[in-house]
Amino acid sequence: MRPSTLYAILMLTLAIVAGAVTVHGRQRALLEMDSSAVRDSLTRALGLTDLCLATEARYTRHPALTDDLAPFMDYPAALEHFPTGLFWAPPR
Amino acid sequence: MLVELENIIKIYNQGQVNEVMALDRVNLTVAKGAMVCLKGPSGSGKSTLLSIIGCIYPPTSGRAVIAGTQLARLPDRFLTIHRRQTIGFIFQHFNILPKLSVLENIMLPLMPLGISPGKRRAMAEPLLERFGIDHRRNFPAGEISGGELQRVAIARALINAPPIIIADEPTAHLDSELSKEFLRSMRQLKGEGKTIIIASHDPLVTDDGGVDMIYAVRDGRVSQDVS
Amino acid sequence: MREFSEKHLNILDYALSSLWRRKGKNLSVFLVFTFVIFLLASFQFLTRSLLDAAQATLRQTPEITIQYMVAGRQESIPVSYAAKIKDVFGVRKVTARVWGYKFNEVTGSNITVMALAHFPRLDQEVLAEGRFGAKGEKGWAVIGQGVLDDLGLGSRRSFSFFRPDLTLKPFTVSGVFGPESNILTYDLVITGIDDGRDLFGMEATLATDLLVEVVNPLEIATVARKISKALPGTRVVTRPQILKTYEAVFSWRSGFAAICLLSALAAFIILAWDKASGMSPEERREISILKILGWQTPDVLMIRFWESFALALVAFGCGTILAYVHIGYFQALLFRSVMMGWSVLRPGLSFVPVVSFGDLFLLFSLAVLPYLAATVIPAWRCASVATDSALRG
Numbered sequence: 001m002r003p004s005t006l007y008a009i010l011m012l013t014l015a016i017v018a019g020a021v022t023v024h025g026r027q028r029a030l031l032e033m034d035s036s037a038v039r040d041s042l043t044r045a046l047g048l049t050d051l052c053l054a055t056e057a058r059y060t061r062h063p064a065l066t067d068d069l070a071p072f073m074d075y076p077a078a079l080e081h082f083p084t085g086l087f088w089a090p091p092r
Numbered sequence: 093m094l095v096e097l098e099n100i101i102k103i104y105n106q107g108q109v110n111e112v113m114a115l116d117r118v119n120l121t122v123a124k125g126a127m128v129c130l131k132g133p134s135g136s137g138k139s140t141l142l143s144i145i146g147c148i149y150p151p152t153s154g155r156a157v158i159a160g161t162q163l164a165r166l167p168d169r170f171l172t173i174h175r176r177q178t179i180g181f182i183f184q185h186f187n188i189l190p191k192l193s194v195l196e197n198i199m200l201p202l203m204p205l206g207i208s209p210g211k212r213r214a215m216a217e218p219l220l221e222r223f224g225i226d227h228r229r230n231f232p233a234g235e236i237s238g239g240e241l242q243r244v245a246i247a248r249a250l251i252n253a254p255p256i257i258i259a260d261e262p263t264a265h266l267d268s269e270l271s272k273e274f275l276r277s278m279r280q281l282k283g284e285g286k287t288i289i290i291a292s293h294d295p296l297v298t299d300d301g302g303v304d305m306i307y308a309v310r311d312g313r314v315s316q317d318v319s
Numbered sequence: 320m321r322e323f324s325e326k327h328l329n330i331l332d333y334a335l336s337s338l339w340r341r342k343g344k345n346l347s348v349f350l351v352f353t354f355v356i357f358l359l360a361s362f363q364f365l366t367r368s369l370l371d372a373a374q375a376t377l378r379q380t381p382e383i384t385i386q387y388m389v390a391g392r393q394e395s396i397p398v399s400y401a402a403k404i405k406d407v408f409g410v411r412k413v414t415a416r417v418w419g420y421k422f423n424e425v426t427g428s429n430i431t432v433m434a435l436a437h438f439p440r441l442d443q444e445v446l447a448e449g450r451f452g453a454k455g456e457k458g459w460a461v462i463g464q465g466v467l468d469d470l471g472l473g474s475r476r477s478f479s480f481f482r483p484d485l486t487l488k489p490f491t492v493s494g495v496f497g498p499e500s501n502i503l504t505y506d507l508v509i510t511g512i513d514d515g516r517d518l519f520g521m522e523a524t525l526a527t528d529l530l531v532e533v534v535n536p537l538e539i540a541t542v543a544r545k546i547s548k549a550l551p552g553t554r555v556v557t558r559p560q561i562l563k564t565y566e567a568v569f570s571w572r573s574g575f576a577a578i579c580l581l582s583a584l585a586a587f588i589i590l591a592w593d594k595a596s597g598m599s600p601e602e603r604r605e606i607s608i609l610k611i612l613g614w615q616t617p618d619v620l621m622i623r624f625w626e627s628f629a630l631a632l633v634a635f636g637c638g639t640i641l642a643y644v645h646i647g648y649f650q651a652l653l654f655r656s657v658m659m660g661w662s663v664l665r666p667g668l669s670f671v672p673v674v675s676f677g678d679l680f681l682l683f684s685l686a687v688l689p690y691l692a693a694t695v696i697p698a699w700r701c702a703s704v705a706t707d708s709a710l711r712g
Contacts, residue, residue: 002209002328002332003331003332003335003336003339004328004331004332004335006335007331007335007629010633011632011633011636014633014636014637014640015636017640018636018639018640018643021640021643021644021647022643022674025643025647025671025672026671028647028671029671032671034499035499035500036375036376037444038444038445038497038499038500039375039376039499039500039502039503040376040378040379041379041444041445042445042496042500042503042504043376043377043378043379043380043503044379045438045445046433046435046509047380047381047384047414047416047435047530048377048380048503049377049380049381049384049556049561050377050561051369051372051373051376051377051502051503051565052431052463052465052501052502052503052504052505052506052507052664052666053369053502053658053659053666054658054659054660054662055428055429055431055505055506055659055662055663055664055665056429056659056660056661056662056663057429057660058420058429060660061420061429061431061506062431063564063565063568064377064380064556064560064561064564064565065384065386065528065556065561066393067386067388067391067392067393067554069391069392070392073392082660082661083656083657083660083661084657084658084659084660084661084662085660146611148611169615172610172613172615173613175611175613176612176613181611181612183608187604187608189605189608191340192336192340196336200608200609200612201612201613203326203329203330203332203333203614204326204329204330204613204614204615204618205322205326205613206321206322206323206324206325206326206329207325207329208325209329209332248612252613
């Protein structure tokens with residue numbers, strides 16, 4: 001078999017795998033949509049403003065509500081020291 | 093005449109400090125079906141002469157007609173096409189790509205021509221059989237013997253059925269047995285109507301009965317060798 | 320046409336064979352390239368998914384939230400402010416909320432405690448078990464899955480927190496949030512507002528913030544402006560601002576993104592330098608032989624192009640698929656420690672990665688195009704290989 005044919009088979013295989021993974025993902029997404037109604041109710045009822053992703057510091061647990069100075073509030077000229085501060089960009 | 097060179101001048105780096113005149117008013121003709129030997133020391137202009145006859149580049153001035161086509165007017169692209177159709181090269185060290193198989197090496201000149209793999213194999217197979225290397229077709233060329241390499245080189249030169257074969261010092265690294273075998277192949281090709289041009293100062297070549305004419309190349313000039 | 324396509328297929332065949340002949344070197348290039356794309360794609364898929372989750376989940380977030388600020392920090396807001404806010408035209412309802420954090424010294428976790436005066440009838444929808452407390456009921460708490468595990472309750476349904484004066488405040492677990500709301504409630508304890516004030520030692524005249532519902536959602540900005548004017552010492556946060564926060568938080572300007580990009584860039588520089596550092600004598604010889612056998616310079620360039628492009632395309636495919644699997648099936652395993660840092664309570668990140676054509680195009684442009692440029696442009700040097708150099712031996 002010529003190399004270009006083998007390559008085409010390889011790319012086709014990758015495309016099939018990508019397609020299968022995407023289709024499976026979409027099916028999962030459809031299942032998750034059922035949960036979105038639950039989350040909407042909770043958000044509305046409890047007035048929630050942030051996702052529970054990082055719980056180490058209040059400015060990463062509630063970035064939407066925290067004031068800009070919270071990462072540096074411990075003492076004058078304090079440096080931000082929580083690892084998640086690296087991952088989250090400062091809110092605008 | 094298949095090769096006609098008239099007042100050929102070739103200058104490298106023209107107009108610059110390191111300007112060199114490699115060929116100085118060379119006149120040379122080769123008849124169709126002849127076997128010709130170019131004899132000369134290193135630096136004599138032999139390689140340049142082979143490059144012009146081999147349609148690698150045109151001369152600086154003069155008239156060079158190879159297989160009916162004048163080189164001076166040809167743009168590089170058409171020169172390449174003309175070379176593909178007209179010339180088969182056999183190099184000094186054979187210049188086979190060692191990691192490609194024997195068959196792949198032989199088919200190499202056909203790849204840029206848009207010929208399908210099946211047709212290429214059909215063109216290469218008779219040559220494999222003719223030169224007795226069919227059993228080595230899938231071997232990496234770097235793993236075959238010197239004699240087999242020589243035959244691969246000849247087969248590759250013939251794959252496009254060119255009318256002219258150019259061999260540059262083909263026996264320089266061969267023992268006498270392989271050298272004789274090479275010359276036998278060249279005589280055979282001559283008998284089939286090919287025009288053979290061999291650049292060599294090996295007495296085995298110059299004294300071979302199949303050679304019709306010997307040209308001496310010295311300091312960029314060519315003369316008939318009557319010795 | 321047929322000859323043209325056959326020629327290019329032949330060149331592709333030669334390029335692929337050439338890649339295979341140097342499989343050791345090309346395999347390492349492939350692995351590095353795949354890893355770089357995997358890293359970039361994982362970051363892109365994760366942040367896109369988080370942003371989508373935030374936008375989907377927080378579309379019902381309060382229209383306006385009012386905080387009281389002193390010296391740039393948030394302090395408790397007087398409940399009496401609600402009356403002033405109610406007077407602003409366009410405001411439908413104002414709700415006081417008490418919330419804060421409790422640190423569990425045993426496990427080192429931070430728990431969010433939220434207390435409200437009223438709870439709509441939601442029990443069956445949102446709770447895996449139990450119910451919210453009834454009106455007037457004291458000492459009840461609905462907790463998230465993470466809190467249930469963190470407090471080590473098992474089958475027990477009571478726990479205590481310390482008040483500021485170090486006395487214990489007992490709670491009875493009246494309900495547990497279901498796992499489908501983990502992204503919101505994993506670390507949450509919900510209780511009645513009086514219990515919340517009791518726990519935090521807050522006076523009845525104060526609240527943590529005030530939630531404002533407006534009559535017309537299109538007038539949120541206008542109402543927010545009016546509230547700011549009426550209450551100058553407050554910070555007014557609107558729903559669009561909350562959603563915008565998440566757009567910024569999960570952006571390429573974060574530190575982690577910069578590290579990913581710099582690593583990728585460094586890897587590329589190494590790759591490109593290797594490729595651009597010139598042809599080996601073997602490569603020069605090969606090109607010279609091809610040229611003398613009738614291959615033209617564009618044909619030789621095409622070999623180099625196909626070598627790079629074929630490798631890059633497979634690496635791109637493998638990298639993006641691996642990234643998708645990494646985010647969608649392994650919960651962003653490699654990023655979790657950075658994303659969650661010192662967090663003890665870590666909700667699962669079961670996202671379905673959101674992949675758009677724009678994202679793939681961006682990744683392709685960032686990863687593949689520079690690699691092609693770095694490998695094909697120096698290949699122009701092959702044009703400098705003299706055709707007759709093979710003759711000279």
